[in-house]
Amino acid sequence: MAKYGDTGSAKPTGRQARRTYEFVKPAEIDSGETTHFPVIIAGGGPIGLATAIDLSHHGVQSVVLEKHNSVSDGSRAICWAKRTLEILDRLGASERMVDKGVVWNQGWVYFGEETEPIYKFDLLSDKEQKFPAFINLQQFYAEEYLIDLFPSHPETEIRCQNEVVGVDNGEDKVTVTVKTPAGSYKTSCDYLVAADGHRSPIRNMLGLDFTGRVFEDNFLIADVRMKADFPAIRRFWFDPPFNPGQTSLIHKQADDVWRIDFQVGWDIDREEVMKKANVDAKIRAFLGSDLEFEYEWVSLYTFKCCRMKKFVHDRIIFAGDSAHLVSPFGARGANGGIQDVDNLVWKLDLVLKGVAPPRLLNSYDDERILAAEENVLNSSRSTDFMTPKSKVSLAFRNATLELAKDFEFARKFVNPGRLSTPSALDGSPLNTPDEDEFSDKQRPGLPCLDAPVSINGADDWFLNQLGNRFTGIYFSDNGTTPEKIKAVGSVQLPVDTLTVTKTKTGGDSIIDAKGLLHQHYDAQPGTYYLIRPDQHVSARWREFDRDKVSKALARATGR
Amino acid sequence: MAGKLRTEPGVDNPDDFYARLIDLHEGLSSEESHKINAKVILMLANHVGDTEVLYEVLEYVREKGTG
Numbered sequence: 001m002a003k004y005g006d007t008g009s010a011k012p013t014g015r016q017a018r019r020t021y022e023f024v025k026p027a028e029i030d031s032g033e034t035t036h037f038p039v040i041i042a043g044g045g046p047i048g049l050a051t052a053i054d055l056s057h058h059g060v061q062s063v064v065l066e067k068h069n070s071v072s073d074g075s076r077a078i079c080w081a082k083r084t085l086e087i088l089d090r091l092g093a094s095e096r097m098v099d100k101g102v103v104w105n106q107g108w109v110y111f112g113e114e115t116e117p118i119y120k121f122d123l124l125s126d127k128e129q130k131f132p133a134f135i136n137l138q139q140f141y142a143e144e145y146l147i148d149l150f151p152s153h154p155e156t157e158i159r160c161q162n163e164v165v166g167v168d169n170g171e172d173k174v175t176v177t178v179k180t181p182a183g184s185y186k187t188s189c190d191y192l193v194a195a196d197g198h199r200s201p202i203r204n205m206l207g208l209d210f211t212g213r214v215f216e217d218n219f220l221i222a223d224v225r226m227k228a229d230f231p232a233i234r235r236f237w238f239d240p241p242f243n244p245g246q247t248s249l250i251h252k253q254a255d256d257v258w259r260i261d262f263q264v265g266w267d268i269d270r271e272e273v274m275k276k277a278n279v280d281a282k283i284r285a286f287l288g289s290d291l292e293f294e295y296e297w298v299s300l301y302t303f304k305c306c307r308m309k310k311f312v313h314d315r316i317i318f319a320g321d322s323a324h325l326v327s328p329f330g331a332r333g334a335n336g337g338i339q340d341v342d343n344l345v346w347k348l349d350l351v352l353k354g355v356a357p358p359r360l361l362n363s364y365d366d367e368r369i370l371a372a373e374e375n376v377l378n379s380s381r382s383t384d385f386m387t388p389k390s391k392v393s394l395a396f397r398n399a400t401l402e403l404a405k406d407f408e409f410a411r412k413f414v415n416p417g418r419l420s421t422p423s424a425l426d427g428s429p430l431n432t433p434d435e436d437e438f439s440d441k442q443r444p445g446l447p448c449l450d451a452p453v454s455i456n457g458a459d460d461w462f463l464n465q466l467g468n469r470f471t472g473i474y475f476s477d478n479g480t481t482p483e484k485i486k487a488v489g490s491v492q493l494p495v496d497t498l499t500v501t502k503t504k505t506g507g508d509s510i511i512d513a514k515g516l517l518h519q520h521y522d523a524q525p526g527t528y529y530l531i532r533p534d535q536h537v538s539a540r541w542r543e544f545d546r547d548k549v550s551k552a553l554a555r556a557t558g559r
Numbered sequence: 560m561a562g563k564l565r566t567e568p569g570v571d572n573p574d575d576f577y578a579r580l581i582d583l584h585e586g587l588s589s590e591e592s593h594k595i596n597a598k599v600i601l602m603l604a605n606h607v608g609d610t611e612v613l614y615e616v617l618e619y620v621r622e623k624g625t626g
């Protein structure tokens with residue numbers, strides 16, 4: 001059941017050394033003083049690290065407490081979706097990830113002995129985006145790049161080999177007990193973000209639920225290092241000759257490492273499956289008998305889809321795998337977690353500054369539970385399609401695959417994983433519903449779609465113009481911005497204004513030379529969008545009205 | 560297929576429909592499943608009505624074998 005199973009006898013001979021971090025004795029141990037932070041983050045995985053960096057962009061001080069002294073190990077997240085890269089771009093980590101990672105936009109699906117795919121899908125539906133549909137990059141690289149941002153963000157720090165062993169969820173603060181190699185200490189915070197993984201010790205300390213489904217199947221997952229010229233495409237097989245009756249997948253990562261999955265069934269001798277000779281044989285049957293490769297990691301997984309009933313528990317907030325766990329077919333784990341961070345941090349900031357009431361944090365529950373349900377549903381359905389539970393569901397599955405060879409309609413029913421897309425947040429209480437006629441594409445709740453723009457003659461991207469605050473986007477026919485539009489928001493809750501126009505007429509407005517922003521946002525001169533700090537649409541109108549904007553702003557901040 | 564049968568995607572949410580279809584059989588015996596599948600086919604056939612289309616489907620599935 002372990003998410004990170006052992007490597008059995010297929011030893012990781014090609015395993016790259018992971019970066020480690022020095023233990024520094026926290027001052028609290030000698031002083032005996034209980035220090036206080038606005039936010040403490042338990043867990044130094046991608047979710048905890050991104051939370052800390054995002055908070056520091058808002059000027060909020062935090063500390064990350066991480067039990068280990070190194071970045072992650074094992075077959076963990078590899079697929080980073082476009083929306084995740086956009087979020088991490090706001091934090092300053094995406095450039096290195098894209099440089100190091102393997103870019104891909106397509107998935108190919110095979111069935112049986114056919115050497116040609118039965119169909120191909122393209123995951124980048126809107127072209128001319130700064131980021132591709134996905135990059136593949138080992139999780140530990142993402143962690144390293146985020147940790148490298150810490151020195152330039154003085155509002156935050158990371159403490160390795162600092163394990164949270166006790167937690168007191170008090171009325172006005174949370175006090176945690178931290179164990180280190182040099183002794184224990186206590187520290188407190190206004191809010192504790194529990195990003196401590198799917199086994200979440202904090203969730204267990206509080207005795208909170210984590211329920212869902214176990215899929216009665218096993219998957220052998222090997223990360224192998226080899227020189228191969230296979231395409232950088234997610235290739236997925238149903239019932240291939242090299243793994244009859246089961247599914248398989250191959251996907252390229254950085255450093256010539258390839259992720260290879262074999263579905264192996266439920267009633268198996270786990271030890272037998274994990275024997276080096278048997279794993280070798282499977283890989284050679286798949287990729288060629290003369291193939292040379294080394295193991296980076298091998299493990300045997302059983303998948304679960306679970307979530308907590310709610311993620312906000314007074315002053316303790318769960319994010320990432322601690323709050324929701326999905327099977328990996330769909331890349332909805334780390335991507336869902338990074339969206340949690342994006343959703344949570346600006347709300348925490350406004351609540352900590354007293355600009356928004358604490359109940360704004362309930363909307364993190366509303367919005368991210370909706371997203372988690374979507375992720376659980378999609379990843380459960382994919383796993384169900386791969387692991388039919390009964391004879392009749394197997395018959396439907398195989399009938400679908402056979403029909404898919406001939407018919408487009410049947411390809412829509414084939415489910416080799418529905419890959420992570422950002423949650424639309426439809427029905428969120430923070431959205432102001434449309435009162436004017438607009439196309440659905442950028443309706444309230446959706447994250448903003450990117451587009452190429454130019455500013456003062458230089459090429460740029462639209463999303464890079466949005467900061468960490470609320471922003472008003474005003475579409476102008478001549479590039480000028482009426483004074484009244486700039487005068488929304490307040491000192492406590494500022495609203496930045498961006499003016500978008502199709503042709504340059506002076507000033508520093510955003511030039512939508514290709515007209516893509518106007519197209520995506522269904523904009524006409526006078527159209528005004530109110531955008532949240534996490535780049536989701538809060539409200540939009542055909543004509544600016546100060547009172548309506550103020551009301552929408554109040555609604556979006558839980559007031 | 561050059562006949563009258565439409566084969567372009569026509570179900571607006573394929574994943575939802577597929578899940579409902581599989582859920583339909585939850586807890587049923589093999590015989591029960593066969594019977595409700597038959598009912599589904601007969602009802603949809605009646606809805607389609609056009610025997611040219613129906614025979615086209617029958618010929619296709621028989622020709623392709625039972626694999």
